[in-house]
Amino acid sequence: MLSRSLDNPFLEMLGVRLIAWRAGYAEMVMPVDASKLNRQGVVQGGAVATLLDAASGYAGIFSEPGEPPLHAFTLSLTTSFLDNGAGERVTAKGMLERKGRSIYFARAEAWLDDTLLIATAQGTFKYSTPRTSD
Numbered sequence: 001m002l003s004r005s006l007d008n009p010f011l012e013m014l015g016v017r018l019i020a021w022r023a024g025y026a027e028m029v030m031p032v033d034a035s036k037l038n039r040q041g042v043v044q045g046g047a048v049a050t051l052l053d054a055a056s057g058y059a060g061i062f063s064e065p066g067e068p069p070l071h072a073f074t075l076s077l078t079t080s081f082l083d084n085g086a087g088e089r090v091t092a093k094g095m096l097e098r099k100g101r102s103i104y105f106a107r108a109e110a111w112l113d114d115t116l117l118i119a120t121a122q123g124t125f126k127y128s129t130p131r132t133s134d
Contacts, residue, residue: 007069011054014047018058024096026058029089032112042084043118048110049079052121055094056106060125071130075103077123087113102127 006018011028014036020027030036030051038044053074061070094108103126110119 008054011050014050016051016054019091021058021062023062024059026055026062026094027091028055028058028094029091031089032087037086040084042086043090043112045079045081045119048081048090048119049077049121051090051092052079052094052108052110052119053077053123055092056108056121056123057094057125059094059096059106059108060099060104061127070127072104072125072127075124075126077121079119079121081119083112083116083118085112085116085118087116089113090118097122 006012006016014030016028016030018026019029028051032043036044036047057072057074061072063070091111091114092108094106097105097107103124105124107122109117112118
C-alpha cells in the first residue's frame with residue numbers, strides 16, 4: 001500500500017487515499033458513506049467527478065521521491081456517467097495520455113467496488129507553481 005501524502009486537504013476530507021502512483025498513472029480510492037450519497041441513495045455524481053479529476057490530474061504530476069513536487073490545475077474535464085449505485089468504495093484509475101511542456105492530457109475511470117464502471121473522464125491540465133501565502 002502506498003504511503004505518499006495527497007497533500008490535498010479537500011481530498012483528505014473526503015477520505016480519498018492514493019493507493020498507486022507512478023509515472024503516467026494514479027489510482028485513488030474513496031470510501032462510500034452516507035455523506036457521499038444523493039437523495040436516491042446512490043453515489044453522488046459530484047463526488048465521482050471530483051475523484052476522476054484528482055486521479056487524472058495526479059497521473060500527470062508524478063515525481064520520484066526526493067525530486068521537487070509537480071503541481072497542475074484543471075483546464076477542462078469532460079465526464080461521462082455510465083451507471084450508478086451504492087457500495088463500499090469508488091476507485092479511480094487515472095492515465096496520462098500526452099504530455100507537453102506546459103499542458104498535459106489524461107483520462108480516468110471510476111469503478112464501484114471494482115466491478116461496476118460508473119463513469120469516465122478526459123481532462124486537460126496545466127502545470128503550475130504552487131501559490132505561497134503571504
